[in-house]
Amino acid sequence: MTNRITGFHTADVRFPTSRHRDGSDALNPFPDYSAAYLEIETSEGDHGYGFAFTVGRGNDVQLAAIEALRPMVVGRDVYELVSDLGAVSVSLVGDSQLRWLGPAKGAIHMAASAVLNSLWDLKARRAGLPLWRLLAELPAAELVGAIDFRYLRDALTPAEALDILERGKEGKEERVGDLLATGFPAYTTTPGWLGYDDEKLARLSLEAKNDGFGMIKLKVGLDLDEDRRRLGIARAAVGDLPIGIDANQAWGVAEAIDWVNGLREYEPYWIEEPTSPDDILGHAAVRRAVSPIRVATGEHVHNAVMFKQLLQAQAVDVVQIDACRVGGVNENLAILLMAKKFGVAVCPHAGGVGLCELVQHLSMFDYVAVSGTTDGRMVEYVDHLHEHFVDPVVIRDGRYVAPTTPGMSAQLRPEAVLEYLYPSGPAWVSPPAARSGSDALIGG
């Protein structure tokens, strides 16, 4: 008997984060961080986990999109699938009917991401390696074979990708040792949500500095005077520690330029999402006008073709990949390699539900096998919801500790899935006031 995919289980998991305004920003006043969660199972009892992150409403739509991909996976031979994830990627992203809902963007693309990531998780678990290490040890040709170059060749050819990976082998073992010893740099967004008061902002900013984080990040974009005041408080608290600012797409191009220049005296390290994530030319115009303040974007950039153009147009200083937005590990490999070619730092978006858990693997792979450096590289860290994961991220001295457990760290604790199942789980059914105990997010 061959080993086949026999189980494809989805769950609508939502955390009622809006009750505390954790995660509030200019365009997301009241998010309920959620996972459209997927567990795949094989006839030999192997498992793989993946999910798409959403902020509440629409998590059911996201699940429907994942369910639409079920027939392309269930019944398939596991070895065939995980030995050619490039072909799987093309079949999922390029399905001749489903691609109309994208193509390669929005809910259907995030669904492909969830499925592809679950297969990478499965592959890494079968190999007994954490994903970052599996990627670092795979033959360069297999990694290149995982990428769909159809629309990317004008920026990166397969031969160039191979060359980057071959060159990345030099010193790799040293970097693996360094990573295992000291971890990967992180920055934190925990102090900077718009809903927090001044005292909390100052206190959390200083804590972040003392904890060793490489940067703190503040949400901006609702009110310029208020942003100046809050940036002043944070700057006073952290001294010369870098402070990133994040507008979450609040502005048009001219407004972005004026607003960011109005914050110049606080020396922001980067401005993140100054305008529409689709506006490549707009980002380029903003970047020219606010230099030396860096421009960062990516958490809503929907695929590698868009990242390609952001690089070609010199529109960004920092590429912020997201583990769940683009087509999974496959498309993120393409983005990491393009960023390397264009000499741009990758500082992933994280936070949400499990985004830190997933994306740390990609940055660690980037360091050991692609970019070869941690200079100017940091993974976002937000101290939310990690307790619900089987293999949660560990932060030590403001850095991500390299995971050693096999897989992509994507598995939720089974109890958490049941507790936060929407709308039937206890977290949603019981009135918060009547509950107590371990869950700090409920009540208060």
Add this chain to the structure above:
Amino acid sequence: MTNRITGFHTADVRFPTSRHRDGSDALNPFPDYSAAYLEIETSEGDHGYGFAFTVGRGNDVQLAAIEALRPMVVGRDVYELVSDLGAVSVSLVGDSQLRWLGPAKGAIHMAASAVLNSLWDLKARRAGLPLWRLLAELPAAELVGAIDFRYLRDALTPAEALDILERGKEGKEERVGDLLATGFPAYTTTPGWLGYDDEKLARLSLEAKNDGFGMIKLKVGLDLDEDRRRLGIARAAVGDLPIGIDANQAWGVAEAIDWVNGLREYEPYWIEEPTSPDDILGHAAVRRAVSPIRVATGEHVHNAVMFKQLLQAQAVDVVQIDACRVGGVNENLAILLMAKKFGVAVCPHAGGVGLCELVQHLSMFDYVAVSGTTDGRMVEYVDHLHEHFVDPVVIRDGRYVAPTTPGMSAQLRPEAVLEYLYPSGPAWVSPPAARSGSDALIGG
């Protein structure tokens, strides 16, 4: 009692077009043309109709996305809704949780389109006017107010939009008269599907010319020699009638340039979708390299920010709006006005299910109130599935006859909804061979 939205009925309507390979192209070998269909109803018994077009699988996902918007419409006061559709657009497209699934792209954006179009349909029905005429008669300020300029101001300001519309009033009544007398130019894609044999290609091409169409269009991109052969057949059949070619995103940038230049001797009028619809810089590169062959795109361009950049980057000669892909009439108003400002012709994408019915209204409005000309303007026409609509398009002498029935022509015949309901309708339940009668798409 105020008039409120009381009904919000969705239906999964699929036509088994793949049984005949109608609609086949390089990336869509076997589409089942489908509508994620929406009927809204008011407490006073008014109705509005809208839908998102898909090509089969995923129509259920599209319906789930439309359902997610239900709470934003049901129970609302009809007058408030239809008198400020700009505010409705912002609330649907900008919902702080649902926008994560886009933002403003893919299934969730097409859902917004279906809902917004149903409200425009309702508004036009209540006014007793076909949509094109309602739009032409609305105050310029109301049209401008329907547009979200947040990310567009660097290309078009509200003042510029107002100015275009004010200038469009000059000669408007003459153009309305002309339109009612002679209709709007059309071109046809009917001859050019990849699945058709040579005899059928030549015969349908000549028929199209004799019918008075302004252009025929051929699908290309699977095999260059085959494309040369088929273009030769079509060119021989139609003489100097323009022939558009459509690659449906088959190529990367360099490949597009080589391929199109390899077809140059057949003098294609335009190359449509030469590469990824997301690749603004790629389209610009192709355009520079294949001139004077025009570059056209738009049916998969997901919002006005992308069209803005295609215009800013001088990446296209022809803007192909789609009635259901971007955020409904609202966002298409923005695109029409930007195209006018940049001096680029709008030739809408149509075909599918009901896309001709909807988009004719936008081109007719464009002619009478925005561009003021039909030079280089044509609406795509495909002779499919019109019989299922209550107010089907009428083609006379190769031109669209201006609709006079109130609304946006979006209503399917109730019998068609029941017949093609997926998966329970008779068209899907009964084996084709056992059926006979009126439905030419079934059997054979």
